[in-house]
Amino acid sequence: MSTATPKTTVRKEKLLHPLPLRIMHWVNALAIFIMIGSGWRIYNDDVIFGWLHFPDALVIGKWAQYGLQWHFFGMWILVINGLCYLTYGIVTGRFRHKLLPISPRDVIATVRDALHFRLSHDDLTVYNAVQKTLYLGVILVGILIVITGLCLWKPIQFSELAGLFGSFQIIRLIHFLCMSAIVGFVLVHVSLALLVPQSLLAMLTGGPTVGDVLAVEAAAPVPESPTETTP
Amino acid sequence: MFIRKPSILPPDKPVDRDAIRQSRAVLEHFNRRKLLRGALSLSALTLLTGCDVSEEDSVQKALRAVSSWNDGVQAAIFRSDHLAPTFSPSQVVKPPRFNAYYDIDHVKPIDGATWKLELAGLIKDKRPWTAQQIYQLPEQELIIRHICVEGWDYIGQWSGPNLRAFLTRVGADLTAKYVYFICNDNFTESIDMASALHPQTILATKYAGDFIADPFGYPLRLRTSTKLGYKNAKWIKAVEVTNTFRETFWSKQGENWFAGI
Structure with missing residues (x-):
């Protein structure tokens, strides 16, 4: 951490979104699409809110059993890919560097800047406090939706886990609210990605190069990194 | 307590969702007619073209294979x-x-x-x-x-x-x-x-x-x-x-x- 070993200084700069991350991002996008579309189909068979039915054009599966088939297929993609992502984020330190720390003051400042249209999008490599909050938040919601999903799938086999939440209908409601939060996130996320197209492009090509943090700390030669972002 | 949804069945008897599922083919027939009369919505298009991929034989085969794996x-x-x-x-x-x-x-x-x-x-x-x-x-x-x-x-x-x-x-x-x-x-x-x-x-x-x-x-x-x-x-x-x-x-x-x- 403090004194750089030769090995860390030798490491070259890397892309903002390394290839494994980009693959996991788009696999996750596919999994979320399947899970939400099929989840809406399953929901329609016994709605939680009388006023809310998802239109047939938006659901996956003409019949409930097709929706269930898709849901229990998509869950493997979502969970396996999600576990890879969490492991990757923790092991490489990406979560720590990109998403932490978040201070409430920064969040307020970012919101104020956003309302005054003063937010800068010049540097894609640094997330503002609101981005950090939303990305961290959606990861936590993702974990919660998988746990409540497990409890709905196996309320008896995992009865100890299910018991932490309450009755079957409470778990259903939490699962539904997590879905709503993810849908809200996706709407904001996709809108902003379209408003700032270079961010969308970055998730396809890898984006600008960023200096390896350890290499930077060691003041190592990373001259070919033009968009380096050290404080 | 379970949360009830509005039912298409008369409310004076227990709500039967499997019956609803059974009668859905009939309902869908009427829906289709209504949609044809109405605006050419996306759902009408999907119904007309029958483009629900879930029903394709190859897709069903794959999804049922996953379902067996889940068994x-x-x-x-x-x-x-x-x-x-x-x-x-x-x-x-x-x-x-x-x-x-x-x-x-x-x-x-x-x-x-x-x-x-x-x-x-x-x-x-x-x-x-x-x-x-x-x-x-x-x-x-x-x-x-x-x-x-x-x-x-x-x-x-x-x-x-x-x-x-x-x-x-x-x-x-x-x-x-x-x-x-x-x-x-x-x-x-x-x-x-x-x-x-x-x-x-x-x-x-x-x-x-x-x-x-x-x-x-x-x-x-x-x-x-x-x-x-x-x-x-x-x-x-x-x-x-x-x-x-x-x-x-x-x-x-x-x-x-x-x-x-």
Whole structure:
């Protein structure tokens, strides 16, 4: 951490979104699409809110059993890919560097800047406090939706886990609210990605190069990194 | 408490979602006509072109392969002695909620006086049982949650002979793979032997202390705490113990076979 070993200084700069991350991002996008579309189909068979039915054009599966088939297929993609992502984020330190720390003051400042249209999008490599909050938040919601999903799938086999939440209908409601939060996130996320197209492009090509943090700390030669972002 | 949704059925009788599912083909026919008359919406387009990929043979094949894989996963995580939560008699919903692949009006009651339970397959003593003989067997009571694949649930109070005790008594091969139920109206259902031998699996004859009413499976139905509602065969006519897997009424429709909870 403090004194750089030769090995860390030798490491070259890397892309903002390394290839494994980009693959996991788009696999996750596919999994979320399947899970939400099929989840809406399953929901329609016994709605939680009388006023809310998802239109047939938006659901996956003409019949409930097709929706269930898709849901229990998509869950493997979502969970396996999600576990890879969490492991990757923790092991490489990406979560720590990109998403932490978040201070409430920064969040307020970012919101104020956003309302005054003063937010800068010049540097894609640094997330503002609101981005950090939303990305961290959606990861936590993702974990919660998988746990409540497990409890709905196996309320008896995992009865100890299910018991932490309450009755079957409470778990259903939490699962539904997590879905709503993810849908809200996706709407904001996709809108902003379209408003700032270079961010969308970055998730396809890898984006600008960023200096390896350890290499930077060691003041190592990373001259070919033009968009380096050290404080 | 389960949360009700508005139903297309008259509100003066229990809401039957499986009946809704059955009649959906008819409903869809009318929907299609309405949509054709109306604006050319996206849903009309999908209906017209029939472009629901779920129905494509290759897609169904792949999705059902995953569903079979999920059967194996469910069998692997099944805890054979883990008991489902039980509840107090005050929480019991009376009458129970109806679920079948047709409307409650179309239930064909069984005459309990002439009815006999046939036994088949890997069972030593295949003599049929009359209702009266079954009533003589020791009863087990279960106050457990019924969970429907659609998402609703209720607490019910079921009693009748324990299935493991019954299978043991008639000399069934308890190492066989499946217990298969043949029911009135061509309904079939089967469960894995581990679930059949679970302590909370019974051949129910009573609900809340009275004989089960016709719509809910009189004179004999399965009740197990570890499966979704549709696995709990009603109006059982025959029990077969077998090592041969056969598709059942719902698995043929594409529902998951194991359907454990």
